[in-house]
Amino acid sequence: MxxxxxxxxxxxxxPEKIALVAGxxxxxxxxxxxxxxxxxxxxxxxxxxxxxxxxxxxxxxxxxxxxxxxxxxxxxxxxxxxxxxxxxxxxxxxxxxxxxxxxxxxxxxxxxxxxxxxxxxxxxxxxxxxxxxxxxxxxxxxxxxxxxxxxxxxxxxxxxxxxxxxxxxxxxxxxxxxHQNVVAAATSITTYLENRPDDIVLNVLPISFDYGLYQVLMAAKVGMTLVLEKSFAFPQAILARIAEEKVTGFPLVPTMAALLLQMRDLAPGALPSLRYITNTAAALPPAHIERLQALFPTARLFSMYGLTECKRCTYLPPEQLAVRPGSVGIAIPGTEAYVAGDDGARLPPGETGELVIRGPHVMKGYWEDERATDRALRPGPYPWEKVLHTGDLFRTDSEGFLYFVGRKDDIIKTRGEKVSPKEVENVLYALPGLREAAVIGVPDPILGQALHAVIAVEPDADLTEQEVIRHCARNLEDFMVPRRVTFRHELPKTTTGKISRRLVALQILEPGTLEAAE
Missing domain, CATH: 3.40.50.980 (Rossmann fold)
Incomplete structure (x- = not known):
């Protein structure tokens, strides 16, 4: 298909059923x-x-x-x-x-x-x-x-x-x-969400983001109605749309959940049509999960994890939320996810290793980039296949449920998007007076990781944090703009004289340990 x-x-x-409500x-x-x-x-x-x-x-x-x-x-x-x-x-x-x-x-x-x-x-x-x-x-x-x-x-x-x-x-x-990849992913997701033709899904997530894009594709597959909105900038208006359209499915990310929970006039049970809510990009804090369940008692809450290279990796069945709120769940139907060591062999429960994905939803590779493809797609447990090495560090519990630990490389995952620090740093270096720059990810309960720029400027430069952020906003997508900027006289270097993001991160996250690290 x-x-x-x-x-x-x-x-x-x-033919006459409403497929799309937009504009x-x-x-x-x-x-x-x-x-x-x-x-x-x-x-x-x-x-x-x-x-x-x-x-x-x-x-x-x-x-x-x-x-x-x-x-x-x-x-x-x-x-x-x-x-x-x-x-x-x-x-x-x-x-x-x-x-x-x-x-x-x-x-x-x-x-x-x-x-x-x-x-x-x-x-x-x-x-x-x-x-x-x-x-x-x-x-x-x-x-x-x-x-x-x-x-x-x-x-x-x-x-x-x-x-x-x-x-x-x-x-x-x-x-x-x-097409085979997309059909497999859409079929798996609509299976565990138990989607049906009478579902009405409201999507504010950009369709350039695969989480938002798949709302379009899955609605067409099942015959659901899709209510498409441009953003969540006005939460009250979106909630009114949910009530007006009798929406049954609402995909969100943690930033949206945080905004919802700040709304004092939102009463529990005010949106009885909601049958399910999905979340990805970053894990919801347990307190937010509890409050969302109280606000939307008719809705099942699905916590999920995924990446562009295979769309969706795992989901946590809603009945497991109270038992393992920190878990991103199990492999989606028809696929397999496991934790592997550096040699590719499976690791036992409790040990940290790289998440590996098997299944028909795994990408074919990176466009005209054989080297990057070979790093991500490697021989699997069977001779006829290649499996996806995600670059994300995970562990499992004794029952096989997965827990995110961190990234294996420099890539920062924020708001569900992957950001290359180097790309942001290149933009920062275009600022007159900027001498050194490093971009790191710092833990954030809503974003997963927040972008933090650490810079050193020339003695006569008169840059402010807001000027740096505005410069980035003019030259980068919104999710790539640093949330904070820290000024230093000089950034820590490796023995070969290169700026060390690891030592920069230690300065920000654990300032007292820098001397020991050096």
Whole structure:
């Protein structure tokens, strides 16, 4: 099965049912199927071919959902890009995957145009919202015939999506996921969530983030209604939408949970339609779990763990929350997760090692990066397979439940996204007067890890913490902006003279132990 068949099958089963509520518009499955057919035909007519990459540079909106399914129906590969991405990073992505087309919102056209120029790309630009482009979104839908659904766009081993995630070199890596990978992950997740066609899911998570993206895909697969909102900036309005739409499923992250728990006028049981709540990105503090359960007594709370390279790794059955609140659970259905030592052999309960994932949801590798692929995908327990080494340190208890311990490399995981310290440091070094910089992750009960920049400046520099943060906000995606900045006269170095992030972290986290570490 291919991913676009999620939509085709649901449109055939329940054509008049509402598939999508977004931007004040309600779309049936039949309408979503037709619009994506028409856009697919327009893309094909303008040269987008099977296997071509197409970027989706949009906020959460109807056009993004239509675009994703249209790209798949055209036999191409979609690549969602965070709408806060700046032109230089977008140019890198364009140069790396060489897209045939770019779907973009009107307000993001200037960024896209600058990136295309820097990358010297002649990709087709399809713009929504009346912005000047080679092809207007509405024009494409209104002026094209429907693609022939009887002609298969490809097979399930074709790439379905390419999602860029931070790499240790400071350059993002494209995670290659086939239709088979996506179908396996969506099937597993909807199985343990016990999703059904009468579910109504409200999603505020960006669809450039795979947690948000899979809400779109799983809703189409099961035939659920998806209520798509742009953000959680106004929690009261989102709660009103949950009540108005009788939402049954609500995916959130710890920052959202913290905001909910600060709302004094939210009464227990105020949203009786909620059947389940999911959480990932970082573990919820036990106190937050208890308060969420009191606020939403009808909802089962699923704590989960995942990474872009396989979408979802584990989930904690809700009945285990009270027993093991610190656990991220067990492997999702149809997959296997275990803790391994440096030699790849399984470790006994209680010992810390690297989390290894087996299953049909494991990526095919990193786009045109054989070295990084070989580090992540290594021979498994059986001669016919390769398994995913996550780079995350875990341990298990005596019953096999998994517990996150930390990262194995420099990558910082915050808000569910992986951030390369080097990428943030490169931006910091562009600040006049900055001499040395190191970015570390510090434990945070909401974010998992919070970004902390430690810098040394020239004697005559007059930089403030707010100026440093504003500079980062202008040049980085929002989740990559440091939350705090600490100034030092000099940063600690290794014996070879390189800045040591480990010693910098000791200065911040355990300042009294630095002399001993040296």
């Amino acid at each position: 291919r991913v676009e068949q999620f939509l085709r099958a649901s449109a055939a089963r329940c 004040g518009r309600r779309m049936s499955f039949a309408a979503l199927d037709e619009e994506s057919d028409r856009l697919a035909a327009a893309l094909r007519a303008r040269g987008v071919a099977r296997g071509d990459r197409v970027l989706v540079f949009m906020e959460n909106c109807r056009e993004a959902v239509v675009g994703i399914f249209a790209i798949l129906k055209a036999g191409a590969v979609f690549s969602p890009v965070n709408p806060s991405t700046k032109a230089d990073k977008l140019a890198y992505v364009i140069g790396n995957c060489r897209p045939a087309a770019l779907l973009v919102q009107a307000r993001l056209v200037p960024v896209a145009a600058a990136a295309l120029e820097e990358a010297r790309s002649d990709a087709l630009v399809v713009a929504a919202g009346g912005a000047p482009a080679v092809l207007g979104f509405e024009e494409a839908i209104e002026g094209s015939g429907r693609i022939d659904a009887s002609e298969p766009a490809g097979i399930e081993l074709d790439l379905a999506m390419l999602i860029y995630t931070s790499g240790s070199t400071g350059f993002p890596k494209g995670v290659m996921m086939t």
